[in-house]
Amino acid sequence: MNVDTNGISTKPRRTATIVRQRVTDLEVTHCSTREFAGFFRVKPASVRRALCIGGAYQGIVPIKLDTGRLLWPLAQVKKALEG
Numbered sequence: 790m791n792v793d794t795n796g797i798s799t800k801p802r803r804t805a806t807i808v809r810q811r812v813t814d815l816e817v818t819h820c821s822t823r824e825f826a827g828f829f830r831v832k833p834a835s836v837r838r839a840l841c842i843g844g845a846y847q848g849i850v851p852i853k854l855d856t857g858r859l860l861w862p863l864a865q866v867k868k869a870l871e872g
Contacts, residue, residue: 819852819860828866 826833829847839846840859847869851859 817863819862820866822851822859822861825851825859825861825866828870 820828822833822836825846826836829836836846837859840851844850849861849865849869851861853859
């Protein structure tokens with residue numbers, strides 16, 4: 790077993806590499822609220838407030854995960870920014 794002087798294993802993990810490869814193969818279709826706000830040059834709090842008041846931001850409705858996080862569809866973001 791590979792152990793450093795502090796008793797911590799130095800054996801490389803292979804699972805992280807496998808997970809990264811699988812994630813990079815996926816096509817990204819949604820973004821976080823922070824990324825979404827960046828596209829429109831506003832603060833994430835402004836996006837969340839508009840969502841609470843009107844149910845959408847610029848006509849875009851996110852998907853709400855069980856954890857409470859929001860995923861915004863990039864296809865609709867692209868449409869809103871283009872025209």
